[in-house]
Amino acid sequence: MDSLGYDVLPRGRHHLTREQVVASQRERLLQGVIDAVAEKGYARVSVADVIKRARVSRETFYEHFTDKQACFLAAYDMAAGLMMTVVAEAAGTDGAAMERFDRAVAGYLRALAADPARARTFLLEIYAAGPDAAVRRFEVQRAFVELVDGLLRDDGRWAALPDPAFATRMLVGGIASLVSAKIAAGEHTSLPALRAPIMAHADLLLNAAR
Incomplete structure (x- = not known):
């Protein structure tokens, strides 16, 4: 478990389904934006701040959401x-x-x-x-x-x-x-x-x- 309470996806091969991976990524992004906004304020938060906390790629972010x-x-x-x-x-x-x-x-x-x-x-x-x-x-x-x-x-x-x-x-x-x-x-x-x-x-x- 990471510090936010969400499981970090294992590196390399794993037995998670695509649906489980997508759900985990989305949960991490949602928690990431919550923590980033609470820390910096909405106006100062960037997509980079969110993906850093969510530990996902920028490409993954835009697979889930159009913008911040x-x-x-x-x-x-x-x-x-x-x-x-x-x-x-x-x-x-x-x-x-x-x-x-x-x-x-x-x-x-x-x-x-x-x-x-x-x-x-x-x-x-x-x-x-x-x-x-x-x-x-x-x-x-x-x-x-x-x-x-x-x-x-x-x-x-x-x-x-x-x-x-x-x-x-x-x-x-x-x-x-x-x-x-x-x-x-x-x-x-x-x-x-x-x-x-x-x-x-x-x-x-x-x-x-x-």
Whole structure:
């Protein structure tokens, strides 16, 4: 295993299928762009930076992606999908709505704190990757809003708010802002501590519906 957690392909003859080789190369490129962007910032990263970290050739890079942005957006899509899975699995299906939301928030914050490179790349650097990247970021946030809204509407108090959908958008947007500020300041290890004030704010919103 290499330092990033991906297997280095063996030199010379091996028993891997072509599909396995291609999948490994792609994974390494996605992790390479994540780490390069986290270290240098999207604007300063070159294809050379990515292939150096991925340990593949320039030819291999262009077999997978047309340019740096295409690689970055593919990595963003992968990370967003993984985060959605983390949050959904943390919430689970048992318990009251607010208990499930609490678990979802805790899982989200833990995951970001455990991977500062990915957190910085996809919460801050995404906006440096152009209009298409910004649209992708808003689409991902919309998906998180839908997930959270589905959780909270199981609580009758949330459903009784004047505009529960708007309240959910404000809540998710506020969480994103708080998290981004911590990451920008290099305080990713303190992210789990946001759980308590986030839940306290959600409780205030519920109490307003009484």
